[in-house]
Amino acid sequence: MNLPDRDGDGYLTDMSAWTEDVGRAMAQADNYELDDVKWAHVLKARAYYDEFGSVPPIRKFAKYIEEDQNAVFKLWMTGPMKPITKYGGLPKPTGCV
Template identity: 75%
Template sequence: MEIPQRDGDGYLVDRDAWTPEIGRAMADTDGVVLDDVKWTHIVKAREFYDEFGVVPPIRKFAKFIEFDQKEMFKLWMTGPMKPITKYGGLPKPTGCV
């Protein structure tokens, strides 16, 4: 699958080009394994963005999906919102990620 153009941080230049298949292909290209739990986070982040028009800070997102924030950091092995938004075709999170 051909991945649409990405910026220097790996985010899609054209967010409208995102599909679940492209999100998974981007993660594969980056060497990131998206299991069911991680994919659920991506889907929920897209729902949050669709509803509120913003990428939530991690604390608010963890509460939104009723998932322990510390566990999210362990699961993603990094600031969770960056890969969640990147592979979800969402804008880069602002603030601490």
């Protein structure tokens, strides 16, 4: 699959180019494994963005998905909002993520 244009951090330059296949292909190109739980987080972040028009900070996101914030960090082994937004075709998170 030819990936749409991405910026230096790997985010899509055009959000409208995102599809589930594109998101999965981006992760594959980055050698990043997205299991079913992580993929569910990506889709829930997109739903949050559609509903509220912004990328949530991790505290709000953990509450939104009704999961413990520490468990989300442990699953992603990093600041979770960066890969979640990147592979979800969303804007880069700002502030404390």
